[in-house]
Amino acid sequence: MATKIQTPKGFRDFLPPIQSGRVFLLEKITAVLKRFGFEPLETPALEFAETLKGKYGEEEKLIFEFTDRGGREVALRFDQTVPLARVIAANPSLPMPFKRYQIQPCWRAENPQKGRFREFLQVDFDTVGSSSTLSDAEIIATAIACAKGVGFNDFLMRINDRDIFKGLSGESIRSIDKLKKIGEVGVVEQLKREGYNGKEAKAILTKIKNSSPTRALESLFKYLDALKVDKDKYAFDPTLARGLDYYTGIIYELEIEGYSGGSIGGGGRYDELIGRFTTKKTPATGFSFGFDRLIEAAEEAKLVPSYSPPTRVLITVFNERLLAESLSLVSKLRTLGIATEIALDPKEKLDKQLKYADNKKIPYVAILGPAEIKKGVVTLKDLASGEQSSLKESELVKKLKGAKF
Amino acid sequence: MATKIQTPKGFRDFLPPIQSGRVFLLEKITAVLKRFGFEPLETPALEFAETLKGKYGEEEKLIFEFTDRGGREVALRFDQTVPLARVIAANPSLPMPFKRYQIQPCWRAENPQKGRFREFLQVDFDTVGSSSTLSDAEIIATAIACAKGVGFNDFLMRINDRDIFKGLSGESIRSIDKLKKIGEVGVVEQLKREGYNGKEAKAILTKIKNSSPTRALESLFKYLDALKVDKDKYAFDPTLARGLDYYTGIIYELEIEGYSGGSIGGGGRYDELIGRFTTKKTPATGFSFGFDRLIEAAEEAKLVPSYSPPTRVLITVFNERLLAESLSLVSKLRTLGIATEIALDPKEKLDKQLKYADNKKIPYVAILGPAEIKKGVVTLKDLASGEQSSLKESELVKKLKGAKF
Numbered sequence: 029m030a031t032k033i034q035t036p037k038g039f040r041d042f043l044p045p046i047q048s049g050r051v052f053l054l055e056k057i058t059a060v061l062k063r064f065g066f067e068p069l070e071t072p073a074l075e076f077a078e079t080l081k082g083k084y085g086e087e088e089k090l091i092f093e094f095t096d097r098g099g100r101e102v103a104l105r106f107d108q109t110v111p112l113a114r115v116i117a118a119n120p121s122l123p124m125p126f127k128r129y130q131i132q133p134c135w136r137a138e139n140p141q142k143g144r145f146r147e148f149l150q151v152d153f154d155t156v157g158s159s160s161t162l163s164d165a166e167i168i169a170t171a172i173a174c175a176k177g178v179g180f181n182d183f184l185m186r187i188n189d190r191d192i193f194k195g196l197s198g199e200s201i202r203s204i205d206k207l208k209k210i211g212e213v214g215v216v217e218q219l220k221r222e223g224y225n226g227k228e229a230k231a232i233l234t235k236i237k238n239s240s241p242t243r244a245l246e247s248l249f250k251y252l253d254a255l256k257v258d259k260d261k262y263a264f265d266p267t268l269a270r271g272l273d274y275y276t277g278i279i280y281e282l283e284i285e286g287y288s289g290g291s292i293g294g295g296g297r298y299d300e301l302i303g304r305f306t307t308k309k310t311p312a313t314g315f316s317f318g319f320d321r322l323i324e325a326a327e328e329a330k331l332v333p334s335y336s337p338p339t340r341v342l343i344t345v346f347n348e349r350l351l352a353e354s355l356s357l358v359s360k361l362r363t364l365g366i367a368t369e370i371a372l373d374p375k376e377k378l379d380k381q382l383k384y385a386d387n388k389k390i391p392y393v394a395i396l397g398p399a400e401i402k403k404g405v406v407t408l409k410d411l412a413s414g415e416q417s418s419l420k421e422s423e424l425v426k427k428l429k430g431a432k433f
Numbered sequence: 434m435a436t437k438i439q440t441p442k443g444f445r446d447f448l449p450p451i452q453s454g455r456v457f458l459l460e461k462i463t464a465v466l467k468r469f470g471f472e473p474l475e476t477p478a479l480e481f482a483e484t485l486k487g488k489y490g491e492e493e494k495l496i497f498e499f500t501d502r503g504g505r506e507v508a509l510r511f512d513q514t515v516p517l518a519r520v521i522a523a524n525p526s527l528p529m530p531f532k533r534y535q536i537q538p539c540w541r542a543e544n545p546q547k548g549r550f551r552e553f554l555q556v557d558f559d560t561v562g563s564s565s566t567l568s569d570a571e572i573i574a575t576a577i578a579c580a581k582g583v584g585f586n587d588f589l590m591r592i593n594d595r596d597i598f599k600g601l602s603g604e605s606i607r608s609i610d611k612l613k614k615i616g617e618v619g620v621v622e623q624l625k626r627e628g629y630n631g632k633e634a635k636a637i638l639t640k641i642k643n644s645s646p647t648r649a650l651e652s653l654f655k656y657l658d659a660l661k662v663d664k665d666k667y668a669f670d671p672t673l674a675r676g677l678d679y680y681t682g683i684i685y686e687l688e689i690e691g692y693s694g695g696s697i698g699g700g701g702r703y704d705e706l707i708g709r710f711t712t713k714k715t716p717a718t719g720f721s722f723g724f725d726r727l728i729e730a731a732e733e734a735k736l737v738p739s740y741s742p743p744t745r746v747l748i749t750v751f752n753e754r755l756l757a758e759s760l761s762l763v764s765k766l767r768t769l770g771i772a773t774e775i776a777l778d779p780k781e782k783l784d785k786q787l788k789y790a791d792n793k794k795i796p797y798v799a800i801l802g803p804a805e806i807k808k809g810v811v812t813l814k815d816l817a818s819g820e821q822s823s824l825k826e827s828e829l830v831k832k833l834k835g836a837k838f
Contacts, residue, residue: 041520070446072445
């Protein structure tokens with residue numbers, strides 16, 4: 029009996045053409061993160077449920093939790109910020125400020141819908157242990173450099189300070205966070221549900237919309253300027269709220285112009301979160317890219333190159349007696365760093381071998397038959413152009429190495 | 434109240450000095466896998482429990498399974514072979530042979546002990562859709578090239594064919610698999626428990642020890658030779674069994690000389706597994722590195738370089754008035770691709786800034802005070818040698834770029 033072949037809802041397979049695009053973008057981002065001095069960190073998929081609970085506000089209901097065989101309440105990683113806070117508390121001798129990046133899947137029991145999955149990759153970078161606004165500026169500059177590194181041209185980092193909402197409850201802040209989704213009327217309705225009358229609710233919103241940058245924001249903009257961040261890549265937005273409970277200061281959100289899927293990342297200062305794991309007061313600030321949106325926006329902007337497999341050339345097998353000649357060539361090319369495949373079934377006809385290369389989008393095919401061996405050459409076929417040339421081994425190597433990757 | 438800061442037993446944090454070593458080795462291995470024509474694949478952390486069950490034999494009891502909120506029986510990925518089989522069945526139009534690599538964590542409810550964890554990384558590569566022994570040879574050649582790529586010199590791929598055990602039950606094969614652990618006497622005892630008498634059990638073992646290579650193995654060795662794989666890196670071992678149920682043909686296991694933690698990886702042909710997900714007969718063969726053992730063996734062999742952070746240089750801040758000068762330098766260096774950090778607290782004393790760089794093992798520190806600015810230079814301090822030099826910006830860039838990474 030065949031077992032069913034589906035993945036659970038909201039969980040995905042990434043086949044090579046997709047996965048290669050993901051790897052491509054992740055390499056671009058990682059290069060930027062290193063240039064800004066962030067170091068790699070990984071944490072486990074499972075945490076004690078207690079570690080995660082009481083940290084995310086109303087989103088907490090989406091924690092993927094269960095009881096393990098040993099009767100322990102455990103949960104799948106919900107984000108990478110709370111695990112980071114735990115790591116900081118567990119490693120008091122870490123040199124501060126600690127700058128780390130972390131690229132791992134997170135899990136949320138969401139109702140799967142377009143662009144929203146139960147397993148998704150987050151790309152985070154945070155600076156822990158500095159209350160200086162310069163560290164917020166550095167995070168924002170890094171995020172902007174990542175967006176540029178990926179190739180985005182038209183984007184905007186909206187920036188605000190939670191201080192703008194001083195006196196408002198977490199619930200009210202979460203209502204304002206929905207402004208883009210539900211509009212001003214919607215926000216006023218939500219605020220009214222929290223006990224304000226209509227006039228008060230409108231007044232709150234008007235006051236926020238007319239707010240001036242706080243002193244922290246003024247410093248921030250000065251630092252961004254000194255760091256030579258383009259002024260048209262960021263802007264003050266007093267209505268930006270960010271839904272998560274743990275933010276305490278400057279907050280930010282990155283939007284790609286023309287991309288309708290919402291912001292591709294966001295972050296902010298969270299000076300109290302780590303203190304929930306340790307008595308040592310530890311300020312922190314950081315950014316998180318939602319990788320699914322980032323890649324979707326990058327695809328729309330044509331920043332992900334069309335797929336080509338690692339293999340540069342397929343060495344065909346003329347017949348079994350000549351197999352050793354082909355294998356010898358395979359070995360030589362690989363030693364020279366050229367990604368090479370051999371047709372795996374020596375009994376297969378040449379046209380089937382060529383079809384395999386074509387299906388897999390391998391750019392070149394090399395043929396080594398009795399005529400070639402006699403002449404000491406290789407016939408190289410360019411599958412895109414159909415061009416065929418008879419090359420000596422050294423010419424072959426030169427051609428395969430020089431070819432655009 | 435502080436929340437507890439432990440990870441669940443058998444689950445680990447990888448702090449930057451450790452994680453960097455892991456990334457270093459993974460990059461070496463991935464480069465080899467691409468050179469051999471393997472493409473990247475990822476599958477979800479969670480599968481339906483049904484997908485995993487009945488595939489692993491007695492190890493199945495270690496599957497990390499639970500019921501999700503929707504009442505579905507799900508399980509954490511136990512290995513990457515069964516998910517691969519499911520992917521193949523779910524994507525009938527994939528060009529065959531399909532060569533993929535997959536580097537993701539797996540989870541097993543093991544009793545944690547030295548070198549054995551509940552969450553661990555596997556590095557797999559498999560060829561699906563070819564029954565040719567050449568594809569086994571390619572997998573073995575790839576694994577050996579990976580070991581060399583990491584830097585290992587003394588290692589041995591032990592190779593066998595499950596056909597050697599023809600007529601024996603799965604249980605008997607698993608008994609023989611324990612030969613290294615429990616010795617010949619132990620294996621005979623285990624075989625007796627399966628119903629053989631002492632004489633029969635001994636005869637079975639003697640027969641296996643004296644077996645000659647099968648015809649498939651003879652072809653395999655011929656192919657390995659043609660692929661120029663060093664003859665001292667592999668050997669026929671008729672007692673190699675491999676415990677997993679799904680192997681059907683040639684099997685192999687890689688051992689590092691002098692490393693006591695057991696084989697660092699193994700694999701083999703599994704021609705029946707994919708057929709359990711689809712009616713299409715689909716042969717396959719593949720290898721899996723246990724990354725924890727691989728890295729342990731690599732550390733013992735001094736193949737993992739001592740840790741250095743990505744950051745090449747810390748730009749200090751003389752005082753807040755001169756901060757803009759420092760930030761401008763930071764921006765310039767980063768634009769040139771030099772990984773650069775800025776001292777994040779502009780109010781901090783210079784010696785504290787230097788201490789930060791020292792703690793983090795950042796190799797260089799740049800000082801930009803009033804004297805330097807007046808002269809149009811930067812003072813660069815090499816923290817390892819203590820050497821200090823006064824450099825123009827162009828000299829600074831040259832020095833930082835040329836410095837050994």
